[in-house]
Amino acid sequence: MKIVTGIDIATGIDTDTLDELSRTWNGIRKNHRDYRNSEYDRTVLDCAARLAADPGGGTAYVWTLGLAMTASYTARLPGDGVRQGVLAALKAADGALRDRPCDHGSHPYREHLDEYDAYLAGRLRKLAGETAERVEGRPRDEWLCPRNTAGFARIALDIIDPGSVTDVPPRIPADDREAVATLSALLHGYPKPWTDIDEEISSQAEALHDAEPADRAGRLQVVRAVSWYAVSGMVRTKSVLDDLVEAVEQALPHFEDASCSHERHPSLPGSGPDAAELGLMLSSPGGRGVYERIRTEEGWGAPLEKVVCPVLMEEVAEDVLDRLRERRDELFGHRDTSHADAEYLRADGRLEIEKIAERIEYSSLNEQYADDLGLWAARRYERAGERERAVLLLTVYQTMKISYPSPPLPVVRGVLATLRAVAAAPRPDACAHDDEHPTLRYAQFRRGMPHFYAPEEFPPDEERRSAEAWTCPRFAAAVAEECAEGLAGLYEDDEEQGAQHGRSGPDGA
Numbered sequence: 371m372k373i374v375t376g377i378d379i380a381t382g383i384d385t386d387t388l389d390e391l392s393r394t395w396n397g398i399r400k401n402h403r404d405y406r407n408s409e410y411d412r413t414v415l416d417c418a419a420r421l422a423a424d425p426g427g428g429t430a431y432v433w434t435l436g437l438a439m440t441a442s443y444t445a446r447l448p449g450d451g452v453r454q455g456v457l458a459a460l461k462a463a464d465g466a467l468r469d470r471p472c473d474h475g476s477h478p479y480r481e482h483l484d485e486y487d488a489y490l491a492g493r494l495r496k497l498a499g500e501t502a503e504r505v506e507g508r509p510r511d512e513w514l515c516p517r518n519t520a521g522f523a524r525i526a527l528d529i530i531d532p533g534s535v536t537d538v539p540p541r542i543p544a545d546d547r548e549a550v551a552t553l554s555a556l557l558h559g560y561p562k563p564w565t566d567i568d569e570e571i572s573s574q575a576e577a578l579h580d581a582e583p584a585d586r587a588g589r590l591q592v593v594r595a596v597s598w599y600a601v602s603g604m605v606r607t608k609s610v611l612d613d614l615v616e617a618v619e620q621a622l623p624h625f626e627d628a629s630c631s632h633e634r635h636p637s638l639p640g641s642g643p644d645a646a647e648l649g650l651m652l653s654s655p656g657g658r659g660v661y662e663r664i665r666t667e668e669g670w671g672a673p674l675e676k677v678v679c680p681v682l683m684e685e686v687a688e689d690v691l692d693r694l695r696e697r698r699d700e701l702f703g704h705r706d707t708s709h710a711d712a713e714y715l716r717a718d719g720r721l722e723i724e725k726i727a728e729r730i731e732y733s734s735l736n737e738q739y740a741d742d743l744g745l746w747a748a749r750r751y752e753r754a755g756e757r758e759r760a761v762l763l764l765t766v767y768q769t770m771k772i773s774y775p776s777p778p779l780p781v782v783r784g785v786l787a788t789l790r791a792v793a794a795a796p797r798p799d800a801c802a803h804d805d806e807h808p809t810l811r812y813a814q815f816r817r818g819m820p821h822f823y824a825p826e827e828f829p830p831d832e833e834r835r836s837a838e839a840w841t842c843p844r845f846a847a848a849v850a851e852e853c854a855e856g857l858a859g860l861y862e863d864d865e866e867q868g869a870q871h872g873r874s875g876p877d878g879a
């Protein structure tokens with residue numbers, strides 16, 4: 371049971387009810403990620419109905435602040451009709467109140483930044499419940515002035531429908547703020563568990579594609595940031611790179627043939643998370659307003675017109691495009707390994723066994739050679755003799771372990787073809803040698819393999835295995851099976867897509 375302790379003189383709303391309302395509204399603000407919450411919908415619609423009933427009345431400030439507090443929920447995914455109801459009530463209040471005469475030089479809404487949203491509930495309670503002369507350092511009558519209420523109505527409109535009003539402090543749209551958090555985590559290498567990485571990156575390409583002219587430079591910078599990740603080898607879906615390439619290709623002509631009088635341009639952030647954050651900030655009128663405000667207040671950063679200068683953007687677009695195309699080719703296109711002959715074969719056609727043994731040592735220094743060496747070995751396998759085959763198969767096995775973050779599609783396809791053939795070859799029920807199979811690590815492998823391949827040139831290691839153990843078909847099959855298992859499934863989707871679209875595999879190209 372509610373005990374009425376007092377009635378606010380200005381509003382006629384009892385103060386307990388107001389306390390409760392402000393807490394409820396603030397609760398919705400904190401849980402704005404919730405969507406289609408019917409209880410929230412009822413509360414917000416009730417607030418909107420009360421404002422709409424008397425948009426120019428004495429209680430308008432209460433309901434307007436309520437709609438401002440809950441605006442981040444309304445902006446997302448409320449139930450049907452909520453958004454329209456709220457927008458109509460806010461527009462009515464703004465229309466009824468914005469031109470009321472007053473003597474104030476300024477109003478509190480003009481200083482209301484998004485980080486102060488959290489204090490609105492407390493301010494409302496102070497305004498309604500107490501009779502203090504000042505609230506948060508501003509005179510009470512400025513707070514209660516109809517023009518101030520109109521200002522908060524516009525702030526709420528700007529939260530729900532970014533860019534739809536003027537004369538409010540700039541704020542970054544909620545979607546972009548959320549994207550900053552999502553991309554920052556992803557580009558730091560720790561994506562949030564619910565992030566669909568391919569979709570998230572592709573959606574940034576789409577945002578560039580759909581951008582308003584003034585937002586295009588910011589969106590391009592976001593694409594620049596996600597492109598580094600997309601070409602790192604962490605993305606195994608070719609269509610993601612296609613989307614990025616296409617979006618930048620379409621954006622480029624908008625920046626071409628521009629000129630400017632800037633002596634030099636600022637250097638854009640060199641890290642993915644920073645570049646994404648700046649790009650998102652530059653992607654909306656509100657965000658650019660925030661950029662300018664922070665720059666003026668804190669004195670960092672280049673002038674806005676330089677960070678979005680079309681001459682600089684043309685350079686950025688071309689750089690991004692070159693890198694994307696080059697890496698798309700390396701990751702998904704045909705991979706030429708003919709250059710490896712000169713590196714890994716001697717003039718007499720025998721293997722440069724010492725060099726190969728060195729490059730398949732398990733070390734991050736060897737990541738740079740792994741993909742090409744592995745694919746080269748797999749392609750050569752078919753026409754090699756018995757001893758060489760044993761070396762080539764172990765080379766494939768080792769390089770696929772070293773490859774980082776994982777071998778690209780053409781390498782996987784080429785290597786899997788060889789591995790599956792080896793695994794499927796007939797093998798005897800028992801080994802034809804008495805000793806164990808070779809150890810595939812440490813000095814036993816590093817020195818053992820060269821000795822096996824060219825015993826006359828390389829001394830044996832302490833662990834010495836017979837040539838029959840190295841060339842044993844049962845050993846080969848086990849190695850091939852293990853390696854194939856590690857690779858199968860990496861690109862399942864692409865293989866299916868490739869088949870659906872009737873594309874020939876890159877190795878058949």
Ligand SMILES: [Zn+2]
Pocket residue numbers: 472473474477512515516517518
């Ligand atoms: Zn006023």
Ligand SMILES: [Zn+2]
Pocket residue numbers: 629630631632635676679680681682
């Ligand atoms: Zn310029």
Ligand SMILES: [Zn+2]
Pocket residue numbers: 801802803807839842843844845
């Ligand atoms: Zn064996």
